[in-house]
Amino acid sequence: MSENSVALNERVEGAESPSSGSGIKLVAGLAVLALIVFLAVKLNLKESFQVFLGWIRDLGPAGPAILVGAYILSCVLFLPGSILTLGAGFLFGLPGGTLAVSIGSTLGCIAAFLVGRFIARSWVETKIQANPRLRALDEAVANEGFKIVFLTRLSPLFPFNLLNFFYGVTRVSLKDYALASWIGMLPGTVMFVYFGTIARSLTDLAVGTSSGGMGSQIMKVVGLVATIAVTAKITKIARAGLETALEQSDGTAVPDSSESAPHEPVDVSPMDEHNQTLVDHVKPSDWTNPAPAPVYNMVVIGGGPAGLVTAAAAAGLGAKVALIEKHLLGGDCLNVGCVPSKALIRAARVASEVRNASAFGVHTGGDVTVDFPAVMERMRRLRAGISHHDSAERFTSLGIDVFQGAGRFTGKNTVEVDGKTLRFRKACIATGGRARAIPVPGLKEAGFLTNESVFNLTELPRDLAVIGAGPIGSELAQSFARFGSRVHLINQQPQILAREDRAAAAVVEKAFVEEGIELYLGAKSQRVGVEDGRRKIELEHDGETRTLVVDQILVSAGRTPNVEGLGLEAAGISYDPHKGVRVDDFLRTTNPNVFGAGDVASRYQFTHAADFLARLVIRNALFMGRGRASALTIPWCTYTDPEIAHVGMYEHEAKAAGIPVTVHVQQMAEVDRAIVDGDTEGFAKVIVKEGTDQILGATLVSSHAGDMIGEISVAMAAGMGLGKIANVIHPYPTTAEAIRKLGDAHNRTRLTPFVKGLFQKWLGWSLGSP
DSSP states (O other), X not given: OOHHHHHHHHHHHHHHHHHHHHHHHHHHHHHHHHHHHHHHXXXXXXXXXXXXXXXXHTTGGGHHHHXXXXXXXXXXXXXXXXXXXXXXXXXXXXXXXXXXXXXXXXXXXXXXXXXXXXXXXXXXXXHHTTOHHHHHHHHHHHHSHHXXXXXXXXXXXXXXXXXXXXXXXXXXXXHHHXXXXXXXXHHHHHHHHHHHHHHHHHHHHHHTOOSSHHHHXXXXXXXXXXXXXXXXXXXXXXXXXXXXXXXXXXXXXXXXXXXXXXXXXXXXXXXXXXXXXXXXXXXXTTOOOOOOOXXXXXXXXXXSHHHHHHHHHHHHTXXXXXXXXXXXXXXXXXXXXXXXXXXXXXXXXXXXXXXXXXXXXXXXXXXXXXXXHHHHHHHHHHHHHHGGGGOHHXXXXXXXXXXXXXOEEEETTEEEETTEEEEEEEEEEOOOEEEOOOOOTTHHHHOOBXXXXXXXXXXXXXXXXXXXOSHHHHHHHHHHHHHTOEEEEEESSSSSSTTSOHHHHHHHHHHHHHTTOEEEETOEEEEXXXXXXEEEEEEEETTEEEEEXXXXXXXXXXXXXXXXXXXXXTTTOOEETTTEEOOOTTOBOSSTTEEEXXXXXXXXXXXXXXXXXXXXXXXXXXXXXXXXGGGOOOOEEEOSXXXXXXXXXXXXXXXXXXXXXXXXXXXGGGSHHHHHHTOOOOEEEEEEETTSOOEEEEEEEETTHXXXXXXXXXXXXXXXXXXXXXXXXXXXXXXXXXXXXXXXXXXXXXXXXHHHHHHHHHHHHHHHOO
16 A cells, blocks of 8 residues: 555544544433433422522522532533522522522533533534535534624523533634623523512512511512513514524635635746646645545645644644645745745856956956856756655645645634635634735836746846845846846835845945946836837936836835735634734734734744744644744845845844944954955944843844854844853854954953953062062
8 A cells, every 4th residue: 555545544534533433422422411301300300499499598608609509510411590590589689699690500501511512512513514504504603603602692582501502512612602601691690580589578578577668579579570671672682683693694604515716827937847846746736635624723824934834843743734725835935935046046146256256366268158048947947856845745744634725714713725614723824925016007017027927037138127125126136137137226215125234235235236237226116118029117216217128127026915815804813914914922813713924924024934933833822832923033134145144133223222232343354264255345243232242133244144144143042142152162264253253342342441450460460479
C-alpha cells in the first residue's frame, strides 16, 4: 500500500471514529434517561416535592443552599422546577427566593446543557449534514445563539428542561447559552416566585397570621395581575423576536453541497517545465477536495507563510487541521515575492560586480551583457525547485485536509469552501495582501505590472517606470537598471524608502544615482496614456509637468489586505479594508475563536514576521497561551545594494516617546573587511537608552546588512546590552566587527573624567611601589 493510501485510510478512520463513539454514548445516555423517567413515575417524585419543601423550611439558613442543589438536580433529571420556584417564594420571600432560584436554575441548565452536549452533540452533528433545513437551523443557533436562547428563555411557555438538552446538541457556545439563560429566565423566575409569596400571604390570611391587613393583600393581588400581564406581553414579544431571528439567520444558512465555489485561474506564465512543476505542486489541476471532518481544531484560510506555518505546527501537535487556499500555496513569498525577487537581485548583483571587476584588477575584456530570458528562466527553475516544500501533497502527508477554493465564514464557527461546510473550534485568517491600486487616470487602460505579474516577463523592458519607492519598488528598480533597462523611479515622498532612517536612505539614493536610475522624488503621476504601443506618463515634479515614455510601468505603491469575500460579518469579525483584520495583542479578532496572522493582520509585512505570528496563534489559540505580538523582536531588511536592515525603534520614535537616548554610529569605511571588499558605503547605528547599554534599536547600511542585523536582534531578545557585545569575540576581519566596535564605543563613554582620574592615581601609585 502506498504512503498516500495509508494517509487516506487514516483520515477516513479518523473521520468515522467520532461518530462511532458518539453512538455508544447516545445509547448509554438514553438508557440512563429512560431509567430516570421510570423512577420518576414509579416513585411519584412530583408529589414528594411538597414534603421536600417542608423539610427545607425546617433547615433554617441552610435551606436556600439545599434548594439550589435540588434545582440543579431537577434540571438534569428532567423534573419540573416550577414547584421549587413557587416553594422558594413561599419559604424565602421575593428577594431571597429570586436569588436562590436564579442561581440554582442557571447552574442546573448549564449542567443539563453539558450532559446533552456530551451525550449527543457529535451524533447530531453527523446527522444534520444530510438535511439542509436542519443545517440551516444549526447555523441559526450558531450565528444568533445568544439572541435565540435569550428569547426562548424570556418566555416561560417554552419547556425549560427540554430546552436545556436541546441547546446542548446545538453549536451555541456555553458562554452565550449561560449568560442568555440567566438573563432570559429572570422575568419568569420573578413571576413564579411572586406567585409563591402570594400563596404564602393567602395561607397566612387563612390561618389568621397575616400582619399586613386586607389592604396589603389586595395590593399583592393587583401586583399578581400586573405581573401576569407583563409576563404575557414579554412572551408575545419574545416569540415574535424569535421568529424574526430565525428568518434573518436563513441568510447565513449553509449552501447546498452541490454548489461549487469557482476557482480563480492560475496566473503563471510562461507555462514552461519549471512553471508546470510549480503549479503541479502548489495548485494541482487534478486535486479533489476531501470530505470535511465533523469538526476541526483549527481551520486556516490562506496558504501563504502564516497559514502554512499555522497549519503545519497545529497538525504536528496532534490537532485536526483544514487548510484553505484559493490561489497558489506558498502565497506571495514563494510565487511572487521573496523567492523570485531574490533570485533576480542575485543575478543583478553579479552583473554589477562583473561590470566593476576592473576596480579589483580583473578585466572582462568587453561590455557586459545580460541574457534576460536566461535570468528569468533561472528564477523559474529555482522557484520550482523550492516549491515542493509548500506543495499540497506535502501538507496532506502531514495529516492536513487541504481544500482548494475560496473560503468564507458562514457563522461564528463555520467556514464554507467549494460547497462544503467546515466546523471549527478555532480558526486563523492568513489571507495576506496584494499590490495596492492607485487612482491614476488612464493607468488601468494602458496596462501595468505589479509584483504579481513582473516575474512573468520574458523580455527586458528598454524603458521602465517604477511608481513607488518602497522596498519592493526600490529592489526591482535597481535590479532592472543593472540588467540594462533605463529606469525612472517615481515617488510621492521626498526620499526613497520613506520608512527608513533618513541617513540610511540617502546612502541608497546615492548608489541609485550612480547606477543611472532617474529619481523623481516628491512627484505625482497625473495621467497615463498610450502612443505607438508605448506608455506615456505625465508627472508633476518640482513645479513642472514632465512626460516620460516607457515600455512598461511597474506599480509598487504599497499593499492592500485581502479581506474581501471572506464573510467576516457573518463571523462577527471587525476589519478595515485598508488595514486588514483587527486583532488584539494576542492576535485574536473580535470573534474570540478566530485569530489573524501575516500581512492581513499585521503592520510587519514580512515572511519571517508571518512565521512567528503564526507560532503565537498556535500557542494562544490551542493552548490558552498569552503570548503577545508586541513582545516579538522583529527585524527586517531591504535588499538593495547596499542593503538596509533595521530592528527596534528609530531615533525619532524614541524621542517622540520621550525616551532619552544615546546614539552610536560606526562608519563602514572604518571597518577593515569593508575596506578590503570595496564596500565602504554605509554605517552601523545603534541607539541605547541614555545612561544604560539597553539597546532600543539599530539600523545597518551595508552590502551584508541583512546578515548582520541578526546579532543585534539576538541581543535585544535576550536582554543583552551593547556594552556586553564588546566582550563577544568576533572573527577578524568581518563586517560584523562594526557591531563590536559599537560596543567598544559605548564602553568608552563610561570612562568619565572622574573615573579616569581615579585610574591615573591608582596606576601612579602602582609605579611608585617597588
